[in-house]
Amino acid sequence: xxxYYTDMQRLARAVTLGFLALTACGxxxxxxxxxxxxxxADATSSKGLSFPTDPDTTPAIEYAAMDSAACEAALATxxxxxxxxxxxxxxxTPVRLTGPLHGVSFHSALPAKARATSPYEIMxxxxxxxxxxxxxxxxxxxxxxxxxxxAYRPPPxxxxxxxxxxxxxxxxxxxxxxxxKKDGTKLNVEKDFHGAIGAKTCGPRSGPRPATExxxxxxxxxxxxxxxxxxxxxxxxxxxxxxxxxxxxxxxPGVKWFLVK
Ligand SMILES: [Zn+2]
Numbered sequence: 001x002x003x004y005y006t007d008m009q010r011l012a013r014a015v016t017l018g019f020l021a022l023t024a025c026g027x028x029x030x031x032x033x034x035x036x037x038x039x040x041a042d043a044t045s046s047k048g049l050s051f052p053t054d055p056d057t058t059p060a061i062e063y064a065a066m067d068s069a070a071c072e073a074a075l076a077t078x079x080x081x082x083x084x085x086x087x088x089x090x091x092x093t094p095v096r097l098t099g100p101l102h103g104v105s106f107h108s109a110l111p112a113k114a115r116a117t118s119p120y121e122i123m124x125x126x127x128x129x130x131x132x133x134x135x136x137x138x139x140x141x142x143x144x145x146x147x148x149x150x151a152y153r154p155p156p157x158x159x160x161x162x163x164x165x166x167x168x169x170x171x172x173x174x175x176x177x178x179x180x181k182k183d184g185t186k187l188n189v190e191k192d193f194h195g196a197i198g199a200k201t202c203g204p205r206s207g208p209r210p211a212t213e214x215x216x217x218x219x220x221x222x223x224x225x226x227x228x229x230x231x232x233x234x235x236x237x238x239x240x241x242x243x244x245x246x247x248x249x250x251x252x253p254g255v256k257w258f259l260v261k
Contacts, residue, residue, distance in 0.1 A: 003161075009104070009246070021249075023060070024098050028242075045257075047259075048173050048259055048260075048261055049123075049258065049259050050087040050256055050257065050258045050259070051200075051256065052229060052256075052258065055245035055256040055257075056104060056256075057256075058229035059129070059133055059228065059229055059230050060130060060230055060231055060232045060251050060252070060258070061123075061229075061232070061255075061256065063126040063129045063130055063251055064126055064142075064172075064232070064251050064252060064254070064255075065253070066125075066126055066129075067180065068092060068093040068125065070130065071083070071093050071125035071126055072093065072095075072109060072125055074129055075095070075125060075128060076130070076232045077139040077254060078129075078132055079108070080097075080098030080099075080101065080128065080132060081097065081098045081100075082095045082096060082097055082098055082125075082128065083095060083096045083098050084121055085122055085144040088119065088122050088152060088154070088165065088171065088175065089154060089155055089161055089165070089171045090154070090155045090157055090159060090164060090165025090166075090171075091122065091124050091152060091165060091170055091171040092124055092125075092126075092164060092170065093124055093125035093126070094122050094123070094124065094125075094152070095122070095123055095125050095128060095169060096116075096122060096123070097119055097123065097128065099122050100135075100144070101128075101131055101132045101134050102135040102138075102139055103133065103135070103139060103144055104135035104138050104139065104143060104145065105144065105145050105146070106131060106135075106142050106146045106148060106174070106176075107121065107145075107146075107147065107148070107177060108120050108121055108147065108148055108149065108150060109147055109149075109177075115251065117210055119152050119153075119154050120149075120150035120151060120152060120153065121151065121152075122152035122171050122173070123151040123171050124151065124152075124170055124171040124172045124251075126172060126251050126253075127151065127171060127172050127173070127174065127250075129233050130230045130231055130249070130251050131151070131174065132232075133228065133230050134225055134230050134249070137221065137224045137225055137228065137230075138179070138221065139224070141179075141181070141217050141221055142181045142182045142183065143175075143179045143180065143182075143221070144180065144181070144182050145179070145180035145185070146176050146179055147176075147177055147178040147179075147180070148175050148176050148177060148246070149175040149177055149246055150168060150174075151168070151173065151174045152168060152169075152171035153169060154169070155169040164193075165248075165260050167233075167250055167252075172250055172251045172252070172253070173233070173248060173249060173250035173251075174248075174249045174250075175246040175247070175248055175249075176189070176246055176247045176249060177187075177189055177190070177245055177246040179189070179217075179218065180220065185214070185231065187214050187216065187217055187218050187221075188245075189236075189245055189246050189247060190237075190244055190245035190246075192207055192214035192215050192218055193208065193215060193218050193219070193236060193237045194207055194208035194211070194212065194215040195208060195236055195237040195238040196238060197238060197240055197241065197254050198238070199238045200238070200258060201219075201223070201236055201238045201260055201261060202219075202220065202222070202223035202226050203223075205217070205224075206207075207238070208220065208248075222234065222236055222244075222247060222260075224250070225259040226258070229258060231249045231250055231251060231258075232250060232251060232252035232255055232258055232259065233248065233249075233250040233252055233258075233259045234247060234248070234249055234250075234258075234259070234261075235247070235248040235259075235261055236260075236261065238261055239261040
């Protein structure tokens with residue numbers, strides 16, 4: 001317990017100072033193996049994985065299957081402002097956003113100048129497509145800025161240059177911590193989500209409790225993204241203590257399932 005609080009205090013301090021802590025996510029608890037049985041259509045497994053009836057038509061699975069050329073062509077078609085990154089270990093198609101998505105800017109808490117070179121701002125192209133869809137949802141709630149802990153987190157130094165990473169190590173996940181509305185309202189996942197570990201996140205009998213305006217908006221954002229199947233994995237403070245202060249939003253290549261917790 002002591003270690004946990006120390007970790008969280010360090011994270012809070014790091015964010016306050018504009019630096020990034022790399023301990024935000026402990027998403028190793030769920031498997032990454034694909035489920036292929038069509039007989040599981042629309043079902044939810046005992047691990048909480050859900051299986052859409054027609055998974056290949058979902059945005060997350062469509063994007064996850066794209067190669068670099070197809071993905072960058074999709075960014076161009078969508079007129080998304082980005083820069084290609086020459087190389088980032090573990091990342092198939094590393095890019096940096098150089099403008100907002102549908103008017104919504106996604107960035108870390110680093111000072112603006114530092115963001116331009118920070119590895120934590122690197123995203124795989126496929127994650128950007130999912131975030132572009134997510135931004136359209138955010139505009140419905142007047143959100144125009146998302147502050148994250150990181151997208152990419154470089155794998156260990158001994159990670160082979162040609163080995164694909166996973167999750168943050170592949171720059172296929174974003175830890176979204178704060179959503180800012182145009183009127184200045186701040187929706188802070190840590191303070192405003194009002195979840196409970198193990199509680200149901202979306203649908204009947206789910207939170208937030210208490211249901212403040214901020215909490216209802218954050219919940220609506222999370223559940224709208226889940227309903228739209230933008231991310232294979234969406235983890236909230238309902239999942240575990242390590243996610244008490246952010247939404248982990250991940251595109252997962254090679255799977256046909258979704259996990260929302
Ligand atoms: Zn994460």
